Amino acid sequence: MTRVGVLGARGRMGSEVCRVVSEADDLELVAAVDEGDPISALADAGTQVAVDFTHPTAVADNVRYLVEQGIHGVVGTSGMTTEVLDELRGRLDAAPGLGLMVVPNFGIGAVLMMRFAAQAARFYDSVEIVEMHHPNKADAPSGTATRTAQMIGEARAAAGLGPGPDATTHDPDHARGATVDGVHVHAVRMAGLVAHQEVMLGSAGETLTIRHDSLDRASFMPGVLLAVRSVGSRPGLTVGLESVLDLD
Ligand SMILES: NC(=O)C1=CN([C@@H]2O[C@H](COP(=O)(O)OP(=O)(O)OC[C@H]3O[C@@H](n4cnc5c(N)ncnc54)[C@H](OP(=O)(O)O)[C@@H]3O)[C@@H](O)[C@H]2O)C=CC1
Numbered sequence: 218m219t220r221v222g223v224l225g226a227r228g229r230m231g232s233e234v235c236r237v238v239s240e241a242d243d244l245e246l247v248a249a250v251d252e253g254d255p256i257s258a259l260a261d262a263g264t265q266v267a268v269d270f271t272h273p274t275a276v277a278d279n280v281r282y283l284v285e286q287g288i289h290g291v292v293g294t295s296g297m298t299t300e301v302l303d304e305l306r307g308r309l310d311a312a313p314g315l316g317l318m319v320v321p322n323f324g325i326g327a328v329l330m331m332r333f334a335a336q337a338a339r340f341y342d343s344v345e346i347v348e349m350h351h352p353n354k355a356d357a358p359s360g361t362a363t364r365t366a367q368m369i370g371e372a373r374a375a376a377g378l379g380p381g382p383d384a385t386t387h388d389p390d391h392a393r394g395a396t397v398d399g400v401h402v403h404a405v406r407m408a409g410l411v412a413h414q415e416v417m418l419g420s421a422g423e424t425l426t427i428r429h430d431s432l433d434r435a436s437f438m439p440g441v442l443l444a445v446r447s448v449g450s451r452p453g454l455t456v457g458l459e460s461v462l463d464l465d
């Protein structure tokens with residue numbers, strides 16, 4: 218049995234994670250920590266793997282605690298910047314055998330959508346991302362959109378492509394959204410939505426739209442369980458679920 222703790226346990230995602238961990242034969246939920254609870258409850262309960270679904274402003278400190286305590290981490294919380302990831306990589310170097318998985322989106326379809334978008338990027342002049350979420354989402358743009366834009370930016374750079382033909386649009390009111398690694402990202406927040414993303418690619422005479430919809434938070438749970446079961450055998454930092462899914 219793997220002893221699992223959950224940070225953000227009373228939240229939309231954390232409460233689902235507590236439920237699926239409790240139902241799994243090979244996992245034991247030993248700590249459920251939320252805002253106001255001492256994080257030391259994780260170590261006190263002998264947690265081996267902790268799952269974080271808290272808040273972009275809280276997650277970095279939580280992970281620093283996990284590394285200090287030698288607890289493997291599975292992080293779904295958005296807002297893990299490149300700077301924080303670099304810092305954590307350094308901390309993990311000093312903690313041999315410890316694993317940390319930071320996963321912008323646990324939905325299998327979302328992982329494929331990001332991969333397909335990166336594959337398609339070099340064949341098109343223009344690319345834009347539209348992410349759509351429930352109105353209570355803490356941040357914008359989403360972690361998924363940010364990661365998708367980074368992957369597209371890397372693919373375009375590797376193919377030697379410069380800025381798209383739309384790069385010089387006059388946009389004083391930022392009507393074209395945020396720009397992440399040269400890719401425009403538009404964030405919609407709307408009652409009735411859960412988590413959705415479209416990547417639109419265009420060249421002369423054609424467009425390609427790649428869309429993923431999470432209609433229920435159940436869509437994230439198989440990926441969370443896969444990460445919880447994998448992280449102990451993957452020392453160091455793993456970003457994304459791609460390598461665990463063995464997509465290559
Ligand atoms: N990677 C993925 O596949 C997914 C990632 N997410 C991300 O997960 C995060 C959480 O989303 P969601 O569940 O909807 O958010 P919620 O607001 O529903 O849940 C977050 C919970 O964490 C609590 N919390 C805040 N700070 C701390 C802390 N320092 N320690 C312990 N608990 C804390 C909150 O308490 P309080 O309300 O009192 O502040 C709340 O109960 C977001 O960043 C979201 O983008 C969401 C879905 C999928």
Ligand SMILES: O=C(O)C1=N[C@H](C(=O)O)C[C@H](O)C1
Pocket residue numbers: 295321322323350351354355358359360361362411412413
């Ligand atoms: O807050 C959410 O709901 C989600 N957050 C993640 C993100 O920021 O990309 C993953 C998914 O989009 C749901």
